[in-house]
Amino acid sequence: MSKGTTARSPLFLRIFLRMLACVGVVQLLNLGLLFAIQLPRAKLYTVGHVAQAMRHPDAPSAGFSVYLVADVHPQPWNPRIERTQLALATALGVAPERVVFRFPPGFLQREPTYDRSSVPRTPPLASRAAAQDVVIAGPFEASLRLPNGGWRTVSTREGVEPWRLLILAWLVLSAVAVAPFAWALAQRFARPIGAFAAAADRLGRDPRAPPIELDGPAEIAEAARAFNDMQARLNRYVDDRATMIAAVAHDMRTPLMRLGLRIEDAEPGIRAACEGDIREMQAMLSAVMAYVRETSRIGMRRTLDLRSLAETVVDEATDRGAKVTLAAGDPLVIEGDPIALKAMVANLVGNAVKYAGTAEVALRDGSEAVITVADRGPGIPSEDVERVFDPFFRGERSRNRDTGGMGLGLASARATARAHGGDIELENRPGGGLIAIVTLPR
Known part of the structure; x- marks a missing residue:
């Protein structure tokens, strides 16, 4: 470490610590969610409620929607569907073929299929009262074929459950809590890059622009120091070239003056031609010196x-x-x-x-x-x-x-x-x- 240089923590360490703090905040929020949330519970319905909604479509029970559809596509057979269809048909007093029950599959879950020959047939229910007490868990769709060929369908109205709202609010809270860390990290990355871009732009507009301040982590300070050294070397290179050209142009005036003195005794024709060439060379040297002076001048x-x-x-x-x-x-x-x-x-x-x-x-x-x-x-x-x-x-x-x-x-x-x-x-x-x-x- 050079003399007068203060110790700077590496940029890698600073970014790592900020990311670690960000992950820590997220994990603390997840831990709080683990204790705050209640496990979701499936809603329970009975076949009697569904039958009541089928009989009185104009005034369905709370939580049901009743509408007419032209056609219904049954799900692949499974014991749960057969048991529920048989109970609803018994509660309504209709043939089981006129009732279709559908349970929506879970998220990323395929509808189960069964080989019916290996499953015992569901026995008929003892009475209509027993059929009405059959419990249905979760969302469903129940359809009854009407005499005109249409289907009256009863489905559950699934609103936004409280636990879903809590998770959504928790995700928003997590994003808000992590945003300051992300902002600080982005600022840490963008600030030195912006400083280098501004310095390069200043160097292109004014080679004598002030150097970059040596601020920030060790890597950024070292890059700034290298940039300043490059700017200084470029200026020295340009100054040296300009000084050399100006010196050559200035020193060539002496031999030209000697040539002018030596041709004084020459024949008039030769002397006039040589004096014209000498004057042109002197004019060129004066122009070169003026050009170097103007292009190397440090203007305010x-x-x-x-x-x-x-x-x-x-x-x-x-x-x-x-x-x-x-x-x-x-x-x-x-x-x-x-x-x-x-x-x-x-x-x-x-x-x-x-x-x-x-x-x-x-x-x-x-x-x-x-x-x-x-x-x-x-x-x-x-x-x-x-x-x-x-x-x-x-x-x-x-x-x-x-x-x-x-x-x-x-x-x-x-x-x-x-x-x-x-x-x-x-x-x-x-x-x-x-x-x-x-x-x-x-």
Whole structure:
């Protein structure tokens, strides 16, 4: 353990203890249910009650429903059905063939079948009074065939029994009791994952974003430390590369200056050509140093109105005599580096004015902030749409730095947009021209 690092319990142990506490609560509730619930008891009826409901269908006994059906399908024979049918037929004074009794099977239980030849036949009951005293346990359906061929059916009305309500309430209580443990467990899992997602998003928008706080279990703290180390290494790598390029560009000015001195005594034609090449190389080195300086500069990000920023760029271009317009709209507030974003918009507007003479700027709000800079110039070939963002690539083929530039403007603009978590794309406009689309996160 490193110096200054406090001891942290592992995430596995924390999750295990919470799950164990959750299981303990559930088991305590089940133990309470074991002592609180009463065993369910089957309801008892008599054949006399069923016969009474058959005779008076308009006023059945309590707990019975009487209705007519067109057909009845008997169950497979068994002794209980035969005994009950014979008792009901005796109580009603009808032939046993006119009575059908059905007992619903239990949950996930098949109806029993019997080989009747191996079971003694149920003897007839001694009297109607004895038949009426036969007890029926549990739910059933009893049907009597009427002279018109229909069937009058008496069935039990099974309401929700108290013990079922108690179990249902107990299950709801168990879910409510366990919910806080599940919530805490989900929070424990989701919080560090959300923190890493937010940190990765911040790193994509701003490489200089503050590191993640080393908080939570040992595994999370170790992962956060590794993430912070990775961010620091990335920043050092980028800084080292930028410093190296800037140093090379700066040091090359000295030999170029010596070359300029050595050609002073050369023939006029050769001296003029060499001086032109030297000036071009010096301009390229200056552009490289400016590009490195702009892309590696640590800008202060703050809340800003993107429309006001665009208005400033448009006004400055108009003051210089350029034909630049800005579409009307509402304020568009984002968080960013105002200096870098202003340079990006000015770069795009400058390109449109340079190659087309005019520029049309518009802003659009939505899930992302969108800036469009459109012109009616010659456009660019489709194969160069992505290549123009490469450093030192110039879509203008004359290689004249006065018309085509150094080829670093769009590379710098895209670097600024991507440093803010956005991007820049170019599209050829229908009817001619080019449109630059900048997307920035809200």
